[in-house]
Amino acid sequence: MDNNLQDAKVKIGTKQTMKMVEQDLAIEVFVALDADAKLISKVSSLCRKKSVKLTEVATMKELGKVYGIDVGAAMVAVVNEDS
Numbered sequence: 001m002d003n004n005l006q007d008a009k010v011k012i013g014t015k016q017t018m019k020m021v022e023q024d025l026a027i028e029v030f031v032a033l034d035a036d037a038k039l040i041s042k043v044s045s046l047c048r049k050k051s052v053k054l055t056e057v058a059t060m061k062e063l064g065k066v067y068g069i070d071v072g073a074a075m076v077a078v079v080n081e082d083s
Contacts (some may be wrong), residue, residue: 001026011077012067014039020077021046028078032060035074043075 011020020026021043029047031040038053047054057063060072067076 003012003068009078009081010067011079012064012069012073014043014074014078017075017077018043018046018078021050021052024050025078025079026050027080028055029075030055030057030078031055031075032038032063033074039074059077 011017011026013021017029021029026047029043029052031043031054033040044054046052057066060074063076064071064073067073
């Protein structure tokens with residue numbers, strides 16, 4: 001996958017996702033329901049606080065596959081392309 005395309009549209013992983021939400025750059029967050037419960041709770045709370053749409057996905061494997069990576073992803077942030 002082209003890294004520039006990936007970086008421009010989504011941030012994959014917990015640290016990157018949380019950072020994007022905290023900086024008001026995330027448009028939507030996808031979270032895997034089989035991720036760590038504490039992580040799900042933390043990102044859910046932050047998304048509510050920042051009014052970011054939160055979409056649940058069944059598994060980390062499924063979420064990773066959607067974004068073209070070979071490993072599972074706990075969460076993904078879709079970011080504003082202008083950011």
